[in-house]
Amino acid sequence: MRIIGMISGTSHDGIDVAVVSFALSGDALHGTVEHTASTPYPPELRARLAAALPPAATTMAEVCELDTLIGQRFAEAAAAAAARTGPADLIVSHGQTVYHWVDGGHALGTLQIGEPAWIAERTGVPVLSGTRIRDITAGGHGAPLVSLLDVLLLAGHPGTAAALNLGGIANMTVLDGAGRPAAHDIGPANALMDAVVAGDGLDPRGFDAGGRLAAAGTVDERLLEVLLAEPYYRLPAPKSTGKELFHLGHVRDALARAGRETGGADLVATLAELTVRTVARDVAASGAGLLVVSGGGVRNPVLMAGLRHALPQVRVVPSDEYGAPADDKEAIAFALIGWHTAHGLPGTVPAGTGALAARVLGSLTPGAGPLSLPAPLPAPPRSLVLAPPAAG
Structure with a gap:
């Protein structure tokens, strides 16, 4: 299953993309990193985003416009990745975090922008987004979600x-x-x-x-x-x-x-x-x-x-x-989360996020055709072996 993982992190400087093909062998998951890329935000978009982030005040109009503009940039990045490697089965977009609501040691909400419908429309591929909030609703922090990748790599x-x-x-x-x-x-x-x-x-x-x-x-x-x-x-x-x-x-x-x-x-x-x-x-x-x-x-x-x-x-x-390039590990992690969601498997490590229990993550936006997922798996993999991108 080929999955495109995408994220713009807390440095809000651009979009990291990783294309990973996953195959399960027994209880070990094997991932081949076919392509990675980093697409900087245009300077004017990054400046607008920085000006809207806490503790600055902003408007709902600005949030709406940034949601669209960032969604369109994610769509371009996904389309470019697919053009390099061939069609993907699923795209996972973390989007851009603009607020993470923590009060008294408890996470109460989180907001990532970058409307996934732009990605689905541009590529015709279903998009998984909103990956953090389900963990928060289960009492977790919605972070760090990269722990799923870490635990499997270090197993x-x-x-x-x-x-x-x-x-x-x-x-x-x-x-x-x-x-x-x-x-x-x-x-x-x-x-x-x-x-x-x-x-x-x-x-x-x-x-x-x-x-x-x-x-x-x-x-x-x-x-x-x-x-x-x-x-x-x-x-x-x-x-x-x-x-x-x-x-x-x-x-x-x-x-x-x-x-x-x-x-x-x-x-x-x-x-x-x-x-x-x-x-x-x-x-x-x-x-x-x-x-x-x-x-x-x-x-x-x-x-x-x-x-x-x-x-x-x-x-x-x-x-x-x-096997996880240091600059691309989080994008790979979200591709991995997408593989778990597609197979009906939880994508969190409750001991890391503080949630009551593990949850299947994200919301799906259909692509050009009917939404079709693989058959659910009875148990998650116990380890992950990553092959890095080929040289050149």
């Missing part, structure tokens, strides 16, 4: 292993030696650095390319102390967060409370160290001997060197070693 690893995603937000899945999973959002990975780089015009690309700013700066220990006092870090897992909390105003408030005017490379270096400290603390507490890392943060040498220095007893490797 059979001796001892305790962890998978870490360094996107806008850092999230981690841990699988202990007995195969028991746990997961949670740790805090900001790139979100605060990106907010400062974009807000202060430190790099026209809107992020610290190659970690050059962080490498050139000096950590402000007093500011770091104030940032580390954020109550979210002390909440028990499972928990989730997003840019509703970790945005540019969060940094400005910390600067004021610390009595600092730190800026430029020193501020970026301090925020990079915040990511390293919060992630390393949670990884160390998990007892993991292996840390498999994905997301844009893998390309930041300051973050990766900081984690390896802070975790000398942990083997830190990119997810590429497990």
Whole structure:
């Protein structure tokens, strides 16, 4: 079954696409990653999206227009992927998260935009969307959904292993030696650095390319102390967060409370160290001997060197070693969720999201013809073997 998985993450910089063909052999699922791509949002669309995100005020008219414009961009990305690999059986669109409603440690709602009907109309393929909300209705956080992929990839690893995603937000899945999973959002990975780089015009690309700013700066220990006092870090897992909390105003408030005017490379270096400290603390507490890392943060040498220095007893490797390209792992994860939904199987790990029980995820928008799904499977796969894209 060929599935296109698509997501625009908390960095809201564009659309990641992965085309994966799945085949079940016994209780092992095999996935061949046929194609991956990243399509940046046009600068004007990204600017409009950033201006509408919390804590900024917006209008329903702007939300409606962004829902359409982003849906059309997802449709173009899906059509381009299908043109490269051939027709897909299903498209899974995570869309663009614009608000994740958490109150008192409980997730109450979540909103992803990018109308899936545009994708179905453009491609003629059925589209699965709205993948987070069913877990929330079952008492979960609707995140991190990538735990489904993590648990299957790490299955059979001796001892305790962890998978870490360094996107806008850092999230981690841990699988202990007995195969028991746990997961949670740790805090900001790139979100605060990106907010400062974009807000202060430190790099026209809107992020610290190659970690050059962080490498050139000096950590402000007093500011770091104030940032580390954020109550979210002390909440028990499972928990989730997003840019509703970790945005540019969060940094400005910390600067004021610390009595600092730190800026430029020193501020970026301090925020990079915040990511390293919060992630390393949670990884160390998990007892993991292996840390498999994905997301844009893998390309930041300051973050990766900081984690390896802070975790000398942990083997830190990119997810590429497990067949999931670090930049594309979340798109692959949503393709996997789509395979589970198509076969009537739950797509969540309740121990990671905090839900009462696992749920089949998403809502289906029919394609050009009648909606036809495979026969339901009696049990989910116990492991996943991924073959990465062929070179060239």
